[in-house]
Amino acid sequence: MLPIPVPPPSVLLCTLNARYIHAALGLRCLLANMGGLRAATALREFTVNRAPDLIVQDLLQLLGPQLAGRRQVLGFGVYIWNVTQTCAVLRLLCRQRPDIRVVLGGPEVSYEWEQQEIVALADHVITGWGDVSFPKLCQALLHGPQPLMKVISGEQPALDALVLPYREYSDTDLAHRVLYVEASRGCPFKCAFCLSSLDKTAWAFDLDRLLAELGILFARGARSFKFVDRTFNLKIDASVRILQFFLDHLAEAGPDGLFLHFEVIPDHLPERLQQLIAQFPPGVLQFEVGIQSFNPAVQLAISRRQDNARTEANLRWLLRHSHAHLHTDLIFGLPGEDLHSFARGFDRLHALGPHEIQLGLLKRLRGTPIARLTEAFGMVYDEAPPYAMRQSAVLAAEQVQAFVRMARYWDLVANSGRFRRSLVLLLGIRDEPLDTAGASGSDAGTAHQASPFAAFWRFSAWLWARDGQTAGITPETLVDRLFDYLHGHCGLDADVCRAALLADYRHSGARARPECLRLVWPQDMPAPTAAKRALAARQLMHRVPALDTGDA
Numbered sequence: 448m449l450p451i452p453v454p455p456p457s458v459l460l461c462t463l464n465a466r467y468i469h470a471a472l473g474l475r476c477l478l479a480n481m482g483g484l485r486a487a488t489a490l491r492e493f494t495v496n497r498a499p500d501l502i503v504q505d506l507l508q509l510l511g512p513q514l515a516g517r518r519q520v521l522g523f524g525v526y527i528w529n530v531t532q533t534c535a536v537l538r539l540l541c542r543q544r545p546d547i548r549v550v551l552g553g554p555e556v557s558y559e560w561e562q563q564e565i566v567a568l569a570d571h572v573i574t575g576w577g578d579v580s581f582p583k584l585c586q587a588l589l590h591g592p593q594p595l596m597k598v599i600s601g602e603q604p605a606l607d608a609l610v611l612p613y614r615e616y617s618d619t620d621l622a623h624r625v626l627y628v629e630a631s632r633g634c635p636f637k638c639a640f641c642l643s644s645l646d647k648t649a650w651a652f653d654l655d656r657l658l659a660e661l662g663i664l665f666a667r668g669a670r671s672f673k674f675v676d677r678t679f680n681l682k683i684d685a686s687v688r689i690l691q692f693f694l695d696h697l698a699e700a701g702p703d704g705l706f707l708h709f710e711v712i713p714d715h716l717p718e719r720l721q722q723l724i725a726q727f728p729p730g731v732l733q734f735e736v737g738i739q740s741f742n743p744a745v746q747l748a749i750s751r752r753q754d755n756a757r758t759e760a761n762l763r764w765l766l767r768h769s770h771a772h773l774h775t776d777l778i779f780g781l782p783g784e785d786l787h788s789f790a791r792g793f794d795r796l797h798a799l800g801p802h803e804i805q806l807g808l809l810k811r812l813r814g815t816p817i818a819r820l821t822e823a824f825g826m827v828y829d830e831a832p833p834y835a836m837r838q839s840a841v842l843a844a845e846q847v848q849a850f851v852r853m854a855r856y857w858d859l860v861a862n863s864g865r866f867r868r869s870l871v872l873l874l875g876i877r878d879e880p881l882d883t884a885g886a887s888g889s890d891a892g893t894a895h896q897a898s899p900f901a902a903f904w905r906f907s908a909w910l911w912a913r914d915g916q917t918a919g920i921t922p923e924t925l926v927d928r929l930f931d932y933l934h935g936h937c938g939l940d941a942d943v944c945r946a947a948l949l950a951d952y953r954h955s956g957a958r959a960r961p962e963c964l965r966l967v968w969p970q971d972m973p974a975p976t977a978a979k980r981a982l983a984a985r986q987l988m989h990r991v992p993a994l995d996t997g998d999a
């Protein structure tokens with residue numbers, strides 16, 4: 448029997464994700480709320496790595512040929528990480544099928560849209576929330592009356608009025624991708640660099656409805672949940688209920704276990720929450736903790752309210768009394784923060800011992816209030832996405848470039864978790880002050896107390912001068928470079944360095960024999976077990992992606 452032909456959709460929802468494992472929550476929210484158009488709506492996701500012409504081929508095939516009298520809508524979710532590629536797709540697609548009505552939504556086109564090429568290519572833009580406005584616009588585009596406005600301000604409905612999107616996750620999504628879920632939207636805080644600061648408040652979904660949907664996902668086999676709430680620990684009653692829900696399901700999770708990711712503010716961890724957090728076994732909880740800066744003057748400038756002493760106490764408690772994996776964030780280049788101030792913040796955070804410190808460079812996201820600080824703090828940003836800061840009144844361009852390289856090396860050496868013993872040696876080298884070459888700030892060139900930051904900064908400068916690359920560095924090359932630096936450049940004992948590097952390398956499960964370890968390579972080196980390989984793959988899958996612009 449011939450397969451029944453599927454009619455092309457009237458509405459096609461599309462986005463380009465940063466990685467395959469990211470299943471777009473926003474598009475699934477739109478899909479779930481299409482009402483009478485749900486059956487005629489399809490969803491197609493790509494990754495930013497796919498060539499634009501191949502994406503266009505796929506989309507045109509899905510949409511079918513142009514037919515007289517047939518109207519179709521193509522909706523794109525546009526974000527900082529995909530705006531360039533989405534624009535390239537639209538340039539091609541609009542030439543081939545000018546009849547298709549293109550609608551854009553997402554944070555990247557919700558603010559400062561007037562000058563954007565991608566907006567010029569589209570028929571309509573919905574700014575802000577799209578859950579209600581997008582289906583209404585599609586209805587009008589398909590069945591009339593035709594909308595008059597190109598840019599439509601998205602209507603914000605009560606969250607209880609929305610259909611929850613979780614049944615739109617397919618079985619393949621459940622099996623292979625991280626499932627994004629949300630218990631609330633918005634944030635009451637006002638950090639100037641963050642888009643959520645425009646929300647002024649947070650809105651919560653009805654927890655009974657949400658937990659019922661999570662129960663269905665769990666019964667279908669979902670085991671990885673990433674909460675996108677800006678501040679998971681804002682309303683403790685809700686946080687407690689969600690954690691209790693997962694504790695109650697822990698025993699059913701099976702051999703693959705459970706993985707939960709939450710963004711939390713660091714200075715709010717009441718005892719009720721602590722008691723629940725302490726009950727989770729290793730490997731389940733991951734907290735993304737935005738610190739951003741420990742400098743009170745910088746915090747004041749960017750309107751970030753943060754109790755530094757309580758932050759430190761809470762991080763210490765989490766590290767001592769829970770098994771949560773702590774992924775902490777610092778932002779380099781905030782208004783008024785120079786290299787020394789950042790170094791002090793890094794050292795303060797590093798002394799607490801979080802599992803990861805993500806070193807991010809400040810970006811001027813469209814619409815964020817940080818634009819108001821540009822002149823006063825001499826901020827210079829890239830014109831193109833992701834709008835990275837390039838220099839400030841207290842940071843020279845060379846220092847920013849050096850930081851970007853250091854952040855990359857820090858990821859490879861420290862955040863990868865592959866060099867725990869060697870990193871102790873590396874960060875223990877404290878015989879030179881921080882190199883401030885290129886600084887234009889008032890304290891440029893002043894002596895600086897030696898620090899782990901300074902130690903890694905120097906290693907980073909040495910590695911860059913030696914190889915001139917930050918990408919394509921194999922673990923084996925990194926082992927050899929670390930040996931050259933620790934022993935050859937810094938004069939540490941060769942046996943001590945080899946012992947640390949060998950232990951790290953064996954522990955990582957790699958077996959390709961770096962040059963510097965040939966002399967000490969054990970003959971009986973066992974192959975990595977399947978369980979170890981699976982654990983490494985799982986850890987890699989859940990690492991917080993660099994392009995994730997969410998910050999708590």
Ligand code: SF4
Nearest residue numbers: 634638641677998999
């Ligand atoms: S950085 Fe975090 S706490 Fe600050 S406004 Fe954004 S989401 Fe809220």
